[in-house]
Amino acid sequence: MPEKLGMIIDMARCTGCQTCVLACRMEHALEGVSGIRVDTVGGAGRDTAGGCFPHVNMQFLPVPCMHCQRAPCIEACPDAAIYRRDDGIVVIDEMWCNGCGLCLESCPYGVLIELPDRPRVWKCDLCAGRIDQGLEPFCVTCCGTRAMRLVDLNDPGIKEDVTKAGRAPRALKADLETEPRVYYRPVRG
Amino acid sequence: MQRSDKPIRTICNLGCGMGCGILAHVKDGMIAKIEPAEFPDPRYRHLCARALATVKLTYHPDRLRHPLKRVGERGDGKWQRISWDEALDIIGDRLTDIAARHGPRSLYWQTGGAGLLDLVYARLAGCLGASAVSLIGFGDAAGPCGDRVSFGTLWGESYQTAFEEPRLCVVWGNNPAETQPFGMRKLLDARDNGAKIVVLDPRYTPTAALADEYIPIRPGTDTALALGLMHVILAEGLYDAPFICRHTVGPLLVSSATNRFLREPDISPGADGTRYVVWDSTAGQPCLHDAPGATPSLTGFFEAGGGECRTAFQLLADMIAEYTPERVSGITGIPAEIVRNLALDYTRLKPAISFRGMGLQRTFHGDITFRAISTLAAITSNMVPEYPRTFVPNMRAFMRAGGRCTFVPVLEMYDAMAGKSSYPVKSLFIAKHNLLNQIPDASRIRTELFPNVEFIVVADLFMNASARYADIVLPACSFYEQNNLLMPPGGSPGVHNYLQLQQRVIDPLPECRTEIEIARGVAERMGYGEYFKETDDEFVEVLLTSDHPSMAGVTLARLKDGPVPLPPFDVPGFMTPSGRMEFYSEKLVDQGEALPVYIEPLESTAGRETADGKYPLVFLNAHTRYRTHSVFANVDTLRVLDPEPVIEMNPVDAGARDIIDGDMVRAFNDRGRAQMRARVHAGIMPGVVNVNQGWWPEDFVEGSHQDLTHSVINPAQQAVYEPNAALYDVAVEVEKVREG
Numbered sequence: 001m002p003e004k005l006g007m008i009i010d011m012a013r014c015t016g017c018q019t020c021v022l023a024c025r026m027e028h029a030l031e032g033v034s035g036i037r038v039d040t041v042g043g044a045g046r047d048t049a050g051g052c053f054p055h056v057n058m059q060f061l062p063v064p065c066m067h068c069q070r071a072p073c074i075e076a077c078p079d080a081a082i083y084r085r086d087d088g089i090v091v092i093d094e095m096w097c098n099g100c101g102l103c104l105e106s107c108p109y110g111v112l113i114e115l116p117d118r119p120r121v122w123k124c125d126l127c128a129g130r131i132d133q134g135l136e137p138f139c140v141t142c143c144g145t146r147a148m149r150l151v152d153l154n155d156p157g158i159k160e161d162v163t164k165a166g167r168a169p170r171a172l173k174a175d176l177e178t179e180p181r182v183y184y185r186p187v188r189g
Numbered sequence: 190m191q192r193s194d195k196p197i198r199t200i201c202n203l204g205c206g207m208g209c210g211i212l213a214h215v216k217d218g219m220i221a222k223i224e225p226a227e228f229p230d231p232r233y234r235h236l237c238a239r240a241l242a243t244v245k246l247t248y249h250p251d252r253l254r255h256p257l258k259r260v261g262e263r264g265d266g267k268w269q270r271i272s273w274d275e276a277l278d279i280i281g282d283r284l285t286d287i288a289a290r291h292g293p294r295s296l297y298w299q300t301g302g303a304g305l306l307d308l309v310y311a312r313l314a315g316c317l318g319a320s321a322v323s324l325i326g327f328g329d330a331a332g333p334c335g336d337r338v339s340f341g342t343l344w345g346e347s348y349q350t351a352f353e354e355p356r357l358c359v360v361w362g363n364n365p366a367e368t369q370p371f372g373m374r375k376l377l378d379a380r381d382n383g384a385k386i387v388v389l390d391p392r393y394t395p396t397a398a399l400a401d402e403y404i405p406i407r408p409g410t411d412t413a414l415a416l417g418l419m420h421v422i423l424a425e426g427l428y429d430a431p432f433i434c435r436h437t438v439g440p441l442l443v444s445s446a447t448n449r450f451l452r453e454p455d456i457s458p459g460a461d462g463t464r465y466v467v468w469d470s471t472a473g474q475p476c477l478h479d480a481p482g483a484t485p486s487l488t489g490f491f492e493a494g495g496g497e498c499r500t501a502f503q504l505l506a507d508m509i510a511e512y513t514p515e516r517v518s519g520i521t522g523i524p525a526e527i528v529r530n531l532a533l534d535y536t537r538l539k540p541a542i543s544f545r546g547m548g549l550q551r552t553f554h555g556d557i558t559f560r561a562i563s564t565l566a567a568i569t570s571n572m573v574p575e576y577p578r579t580f581v582p583n584m585r586a587f588m589r590a591g592g593r594c595t596f597v598p599v600l601e602m603y604d605a606m607a608g609k610s611s612y613p614v615k616s617l618f619i620a621k622h623n624l625l626n627q628i629p630d631a632s633r634i635r636t637e638l639f640p641n642v643e644f645i646v647v648a649d650l651f652m653n654a655s656a657r658y659a660d661i662v663l664p665a666c667s668f669y670e671q672n673n674l675l676m677p678p679g680g681s682p683g684v685h686n687y688l689q690l691q692q693r694v695i696d697p698l699p700e701c702r703t704e705i706e707i708a709r710g711v712a713e714r715m716g717y718g719e720y721f722k723e724t725d726d727e728f729v730e731v732l733l734t735s736d737h738p739s740m741a742g743v744t745l746a747r748l749k750d751g752p753v754p755l756p757p758f759d760v761p762g763f764m765t766p767s768g769r770m771e772f773y774s775e776k777l778v779d780q781g782e783a784l785p786v787y788i789e790p791l792e793s794t795a796g797r798e799t800a801d802g803k804y805p806l807v808f809l810n811a812h813t814r815y816r817t818h819s820v821f822a823n824v825d826t827l828r829v830l831d832p833e834p835v836i837e838m839n840p841v842d843a844g845a846r847d848i849i850d851g852d853m854v855r856a857f858n859d860r861g862r863a864q865m866r867a868r869v870h871a872g873i874m875p876g877v878v879n880v881n882q883g884w885w886p887e888d889f890v891e892g893s894h895q896d897l898t899h900s901v902i903n904p905a906q907q908a909v910y911e912p913n914a915a916l917y918d919v920a921v922e923v924e925k926v927r928e929g
Contacts, residue, residue, distance in 0.1 A: 013377050015366035015395045017814050018830055022241035026222060032829060049393045049872030053839055054405045056871045058398040144235045144370035145377055
C-alpha cells in the first residue's frame with residue numbers, strides 16, 4: 001500500500017515561535033512569503049489573547065498545506081498543473097503553472113501563494129525533495145518543541161499513539177470534506 | 190539544493206547564549222543555507238527563527254563596510270570614509286594621548302559577545318592597565334547576586350532545576366517559549382511525563398498559554414509570594430527538617446546582639462577556630478556544628494556565647510510568620526486560596542523545580558527574589574545540593590598575558606562618565622554591544638554624559654544607536670566570518686553542557702575585520718603587538734591549557750570534530766562561607782537583608798489598582814521571539830512578523846485613557862518619552878504596560894523605551910557582586926496623542 005503521508009501537529013507544544021515559517025523560507029529560498037503560517041487563536045492580532053484578564057486564552061495554529069485527499073486546488077486548476085504523488089503529497093508542477101491564480105480562491109485553508117518575483121503560484125510541498133532523500137520537511141526538523149511530526153497515516157500505530165491522553169487529533173474545517181491529511185491535537189482533551 | 194562545498198559546523202552566537210549548532214552550506218563563497226547541526230544528544234538539535242534569519246543579517250545591505258570618521262557633531266550622521274590604517278592610527282594616537290593626560294584607567298572598554306575570544310579586548314585593556322566594563326549589570330546581575338549569597342556561585346539555577354523527572358514546574362518571571370527554547374522543551378517534556386506546569390507572570394505570555402495553571406502576579410512582588418508559600422509550609426509542618434539541618438544554615442546559632450553567627454571562640458574562650466555553633470538538644474548546650482553525635486535544634490532561642498541567640502531557621506520562621514496568605518494576597522494580587530494551594534503543591538508534587546527568569550531580576554530587589562525562591566526550594570528539599578559543573582578554561586592566561594585590567598560594573602559607568610569617580614571615562618571603545626540601545630536612561634547618556642567622553646570608538650555590523658554617536662566607526666564581522674570558543678549556556682534549565690567551536694564559514698566581507706584583528710591593530714600601534722601575534726587557534730589553545738578537571742582531555746582537535754561534553758568530576762555542595770545553603774547571610778546584615786526580606790519595588794507601583802500619582806503604570810520592556818536584544822530589528826524576514834514597536838495595554842487602562850487598539854500613544858515619565866501605537870488586548874494585567882525591547886530609536890515615532898528607564902544602584906547588590914539595572918521597575922503614564 002503506498003504511504004499516505006500526513007502531519008500531526010500538537011497544539012499543546014506549539015509556542016507560536018514562527019521558526020517553521022523561517023525554516024520554510026530558508027529551504028525554498030522565499031522572500032517575504034512562506035509555505036506555512038502560524039495563526040494566533042485568541043485575540044485580534046498576532047500574539048494577543050482573547051477573553052478578559054485573567055480569564056484569557058491564546059493558542060497557536062501552524063497551517064501548512066493540508067495535502068487533502070480531495071483537494072479543491074487540483075480540481076480548480078485548468079491546466080492540470082497540480083497533482084498528487086503516490087505518497088499523497090500534493091504538488092504544483094512549475095512547468096505547467098502559468099500563474100492564472102484560479103486555484104487561490106479554491107483553497108479553504110488559504111495556503112496557496114503568489115510568488116512576488118515570478119508569475120506563478122506556489123504552496124507547501126511537504127518538502128518533497130527532502131522526503132525523497134529520506135529526510136523530514138524542514139519545518140519539522142527545525143521545530144524546537146517538536147510540535148510537528150511527519151507521519152504515515154496508514155500506520156495503525158499512529159492513531160493509537162495520538163489518541164492516548166484524550167487529545168484525539170482533529171482536522172481543520174473537516175465539515176468541508178476536503179479530507180485534509182494534517183491533524184491537530186488540541187491543547188486539552 | 191546544490192551544495193558545492195563541505196558543510197561547516199559552527200554555532201549561532203548572538204548573545205542569547207543557548208549555543209545552538211549550525212551546519213552551514215556554502216556555495217561560491219556565500220552561505221547558501223543553514224540547518225540545525227547535530228549534537229550527541231538529539232534534544233539539542235535546534236535553530237530558532239532568529240538563528241534562521243542570521244543569513245539575512247550577515248548579507249544585509251546596511252552592513253558597515255568601511256571605517257568611518259565623524260565630521261560635524263556627534264549624532265549628526267555625517268561621516269568621512271577612511272582606511273583601516275588611518276582609523277587605527279587615530280585610535281592609537283588618541284588613546285595614547287588620553288592615557289598620558291588622564292591615566293590608563295580612563296580608557297574604558299565596553300565590549301560584549303558571548304564567545305571567549307571576544308575577551309580579546311579585555312586582554313588589550315589588561316596590557317594598557319585600562320578599565321573594562323562588566324556588562325552583566327545591565328539586567329542580568331540580580332540573579333547572580335542572589336545566588337552568590339545563597340550558594341556561593343553566580344549561576345545557581347541547577348540547584349533548583351537539575352531534577353530529571355520533576356512533578357511540578359513553577360515558572361517565575363520567565364518566558365522560555367519566546368526566549369529559551371531548551372527551557373521550553375524541558376517544560377513540555379516534563380509535562381508529557383505527568384508534571385504540572387504553573388506560570389507566574391503579570392503577562393499572559395506564550396509560556397503562560399501552555400501552562401496547566403496561569404497565576405497572574407503583580408510585577409516585583411514575587412518575594413512576597415515565596416514568603417507566603419513558606420508561611421503555609423511552616424504552618425502545616427511540611428518542611429524537611431533533616432534536609433534543612435544538614436544542608437542549610439538553619440541550625441546555626443545567630444547572636445541576637447550582633448546578628449552574626451556564633452563561632453567557636455564564642456563558646457570556647459581562647460579557641461581560635463572559625464567553625465559555627467549549633468544547639469545540641471540532647472545535651473542541652475551549644476556545640477560545634479560538626480561535633481559527632483550532636484542533635485542540632487532547628488528552632489528556638491537559647492543562651493550561648495554570653496547572650497541570647499536563635500537558630501537561623503528560627504529567624505526565618507519569625508520573619509515568615511507575618512506573611513499570611515491574606516497579607517501576601519494584598520501585596521501580590523493572588524487570591525489567598527491559590528497561595529495556599531501552590532504551597533501544598535510544592536510539598537506534594539516532588540520534586541518541584543523553579544525556573545527563575547529575567548523578569549524577576551529586573552525589579553530593584555531581584556536578588557532577594559532569587560534568594561527567597563532558593564530558600565523555598567531548600568526548606569522543602571526541592572534542591573540538588575551539588576555545585577554546578579561547567580568547564581573552567583584558562584581565562585587568566587588569555588586575559589592577563591600583558592597585565593590586568595580593572596573591571597567596572599556597568600551601572601557605575603554613569604558616575605564615571607559624569608566625572609564623579611576617581612577614574613573618569615575619557616575614552617570609550619565599544620564592540621559587540623549596542624550601549625545606547627540596551628542600557629537604561631539612554632537620553633541622559635547621550636546628552637549629559639557622552640559630552641564628557643573625549644573619544645568614542647564603535648565596532649559593529651550596523652550604524653546602530655551607539656555607532657551614531659561615535660567618533661570612529663569600525664566595520665566588524667558577523668559570527669560566520671570569525672572563529673570563537675563558546676562555553677555551554679549555564680544558568681538555564683534544560684540547556685546542554687557542551688563546549689563548542691565557532692568555526693569561520695565565509696571570509697570576512699571585504700574591509701570587515703574580526704575582533705582579534707581589530708584588537709591586534711590597536712595593540713600594535715600602542716606598543717603591545719607582541720601579545721597579539723597568536724592565531725585564532727593558538728588563542729583557543731591558550732584557553733584550553735588548564736589543570737582544572739573539567740578540561741581533562743579537551744583539545745582543539747576534539748573540538749574541531751564536534752561539541753565536547755563535560756567530563757565527570759567531583760564537585761562540592763555549596764561554596765558559601767559556611768559551606769551550606771545560606772538563606773541567612775552575614776554579608777548583608779548591615780543592609781537589613783540578611784534574610785530574604787520583602788521590600789517594595791523602587792519606583793513601580795506593582796500594578797496596584799489603587800496606585801495614584803503621576804505615573805501609575807508599571808513599564809515592562811520584556812524580551813520577545815522576534816529579536817535578540819537589538820539584533821534583527823532591521824532584518825525584514827523577522828520585521829514582517831513584528832513590524833513596529835507597540836505598547837501592550839489592558840482594555841481597562843486603555844479605556845480609562847480613551848485609547849483604542851492601534852491609536853498613537855505616548856509613554857512618559859520624568860526621564861523621557863516614547864511614542865508608538867497601542868496594542869490593546871486582554872493578555873496583560875491592568876496597571877502594567879509592556880513594550881517588547883530591542884527596537885532601534887528610529888523605529889519609534891519619537892523617543893525610545895530606554896529613555897524611560899533608570900540606572901539607580903542597589904547598594905546591597907553592589908556589596909555582593911555587581912548592581913543590576915532594574916529595567917522593569919519603572920513607572921510611567923500613557924496618553925493618547927491627539928491630532929493637531
